[in-house]
Amino acid sequence: MIDNWPLLTIITFLPLAGVIFLLMIRGDDEIVANNARSVTLWITGFNFIVSLSLLLGFDSNVAGYQFEEFAEWLPNTGINYHMGVDGISMPFVLLSTFLTPLAVLASWRAISHRVREYMIAFLVLETMMIGMFVSLDMLMFYLFFEAVLIPMFLIIGIWGGARRVYAAFKFFLFTLLGSVLMLVCMLAMYVQTGTTDIPMLTAHSFGTGMQFWLFLGFFASFAVKVPMWPVHTWLPDAHVEAPTAGSMILAGVLLKMGGYGFLRFSLPMFPHASELFAPVIFALSVIAVIYTSLVALAQSDMKKMIAYSSVAHMGFVTIGIFTFTEQGIAGAMFQMISHGLVSAALFFCVGVVYDRLHTREIDAYGGVAKVMPRYAVFFMFMMLASVGLPGTSGFVGEMLVLVGAWKASTWVAFFTATGLVLGATYMLWLYRRVMFGKVTKAEVQSMEPMQLRELGIFVPISILVLVFGIYPAFLLDVMAVSIQIIIDELSVSGVALVASN
Template sequence: MFDLPVLSLMTFLPLVGVLFIVSVRSTDEEVMARNAKNTALFTSLFTTALGVYLAMQFDPADAGFQFVERMEWFPSLGISYYMGVDGISLFFVLLSAFLVPICILASWHSIKTRVKEFMIAFLILESLMIGTFCALDMFLFYVFFEAVLIPMFIIIGVWGGARRVYSAYKFFLYTLLGSVLMLVAMLVLYAQVGTSEIPVLMENPVVRDLQIWLWLAVFASFAVKMPMWPVHTWLPDAHVEAPTAGSVILAGVLLKMGGYGFLRFSLPMFPEASEVFAPMVFWLSVVAIIYTSLVALVQEDIKKLIAYSSVAHMGYVTLGIFTATTQGIEGGIFQMISHGLISGALFLSVGVIYDRLHTREIGRYGGIVKNMPKYATVFMILMLGSVGLPGTSGFVGEFLTLVGIYQVDTLVTLFAATGLIVGAPYMLYLYRRVVFGKQVNDDAAKMSDLNLRELSLFIPLVAMVIYFGFFPGYILDRINPSVDRLISTYESGLQKGEMRRAALLEAAQVKPAAGLDTQAVGTVPAFAPVHTDDAMDGGDLPMPIINYNE
């Protein structure tokens, strides 16, 4: 059924498009730019078509990894090219493939310089994003995850606004510094378990004390990428200075890599540490939801307002993930998918009016419903989706997240629900000032409504926001088996930790027999069978033992 290497095709097809763009040369800059745009669009649409095939062939009842591809990469180290998707990663792959052609079309007229290089950067970015969500080898994941920084850095730094260099370096340094700690954690994990395969690492958690340190190292990287408060300050600057397409892909896909990392690494590989730090994550998320919503309320730059709203929405994602409940995790995943659609479309809507008036200042607009009724309708639907109105996809994710957190901590639920109330005014205020405000600017009154190209960008996004608001089952049915498996792995890891501690406590209470070499205890090979009466089947249980004497 899965003979076609669809994941490799989706990952590397954009690079084939890059080769075509590079190979086509012309002395006419206009011809070269047109060829680059056509090649990039065709390549990205073909990748989207492969994504549709992937979705159609995906088995919703299978909780395991599907479309698995494996090839030796560094055999001596046990590192392989190992790819696969499950219900958790499927929709992030589809979201990446879906948004890139929209970004290319959105840049069709707005990018006027170095068009060829811009299209190359976007195709490389698409390849790396899809690879990140498909990688099942820890080091392969790291290569894709970190390489994403390079094309995004170039997109912001070359085609951004007046402060593009500052914003690009801030984005790069923030995310890179956190990822250095993650690399250290991966090396330690590889040394302890002896494999870099993510599915194996999920089933074999290390000892609790080591989990604490590794969890913190990994958390530093993914928290910046989300971003979580208080390491979110790079995001507003990056969004404000990035070109429209850069903001769309940054909010739509790149922020989701942090949440995906929590689901792939933090919960299953470090279950005991996740349980210890969950309250901290809850309160950081609550602060993010309330604080950034209040900050968004006083913004005068439309892009910066939407950027702060993204931090607030990602707060609900981290709340849901670390509840370790079915509803919470499903809500967090759904919220990420919904936010990718809504925030991407919101940044597109900002780009539409920016191309006409060349300003993002809210006060320069007003009353555009008179001359842009189609735009006002689209913007209204997206605004309502952002505040979580029932009937939009934004409601489903937030509702499931609140149900999940209520099962764990009612006080946190109260504050998170308060965040919904605080979060609505800034979007309503933005809409009133831009769409229904008084027309004080003659330039704003002369702006033309959405053209056919712009409508073609918004229609699929708006349709999905409404469809998944009324029919969320298509997504939930496919992620549910994988989420249940994730929770089972998490709970199994907690149980293994309890049995490990019980076995060590029992061993400490037993007086060493005469002539026993106590030094030998510390040199038992990792995962040596250790007998415990608490084992479910009464047999031996493989227990990781760390040699603290070395």
């Protein structure tokens, strides 16, 4: 029965149907705002339930794409409406549909003006995120990939903090510039092959010289999205100025677009160029892990500290991808999903106390655990997951990446491992200063306890982080065959054998 439904189309465009409902709401501002929140929560929640059918119907033993949908889009051009998922893309689809309703809940009290427009931006954003992960046509991928910028630009620029306009334009310009170079490379690929179909392009063998330039063009876009050092400077500003829900989606899903792009395009389509540039990727990633961890230690703003930690964690991802090993790529995938959950929860942790005291300065707090003990427990759990405590999802991804890095280069593995120590240092330092000590400020003493809505956000994320940490095969089995396909393609090109020695 599942095969008879265009599930990917439904999951992708269902949020846009919610936009129509929101536009039809009438009444005074309070009625419109309350109805907009409720409709958006119902639509995104229902979309998550529908997306679970992908997991139920997905066969992890089948190579290639599943739930494929194909229709002629632009006749006689080789450009078609083509959707499908495999073990690489499906976890990101579920991550997107899972985090979006939680982000809506996180906005329930925090957003009080132009609520309908805010919810419309989130529904459009969900469509674009899902569309990007399920697109099997290169032009479709690019359209969704770029369209994601628009709603996030508005979310930061309209509902953000004091420097929201600056942060929004910096975010937009950084990400757009790299994507223009990628578009030029896509046009070159289309001219040579006559198609924009991703499976066909993957099967095509591009010349070594052409791979060099194509890799650079795609790298310019994906590196900004990750973001890699030194093109990471837009991220702290965007996170600090974005509303809490915007930071949850930005860190939880949008930062994964670059890693996904490397796995979908760079490794399978440009294997020789990927091998050539792997040492450069390792160097930039190691710098990101160490440098941004040290910068995080110097922060006085909780949100900015977590933003820099995201750059460090994504450094693990790029290292794992370019080890060209099964453990490294699986670890990178696992780390992206884990970081998507943990970072979203950490940014919500900041949002919980910000909603009460309207400051993110670490020195403004102290002794919060005595006033909000349940909050302290969830914050501690997510903090420990972020530093890779065994039994949490963060441990599995980082360990697999280190195993893959060790096979590629013992020095890369050594310097990458320093990120574990530095990560524990700044996160424990943050937790101690915010949660422990005497309650010396009247504002902290008067903070209200956690609400049921806030528990409804923390609990499902905590469950997944714990389940993936205790039983990682639940996620690894879904990805295994698709990762093995990438490894086999690299092996045919001679890349994996060189990298594994």
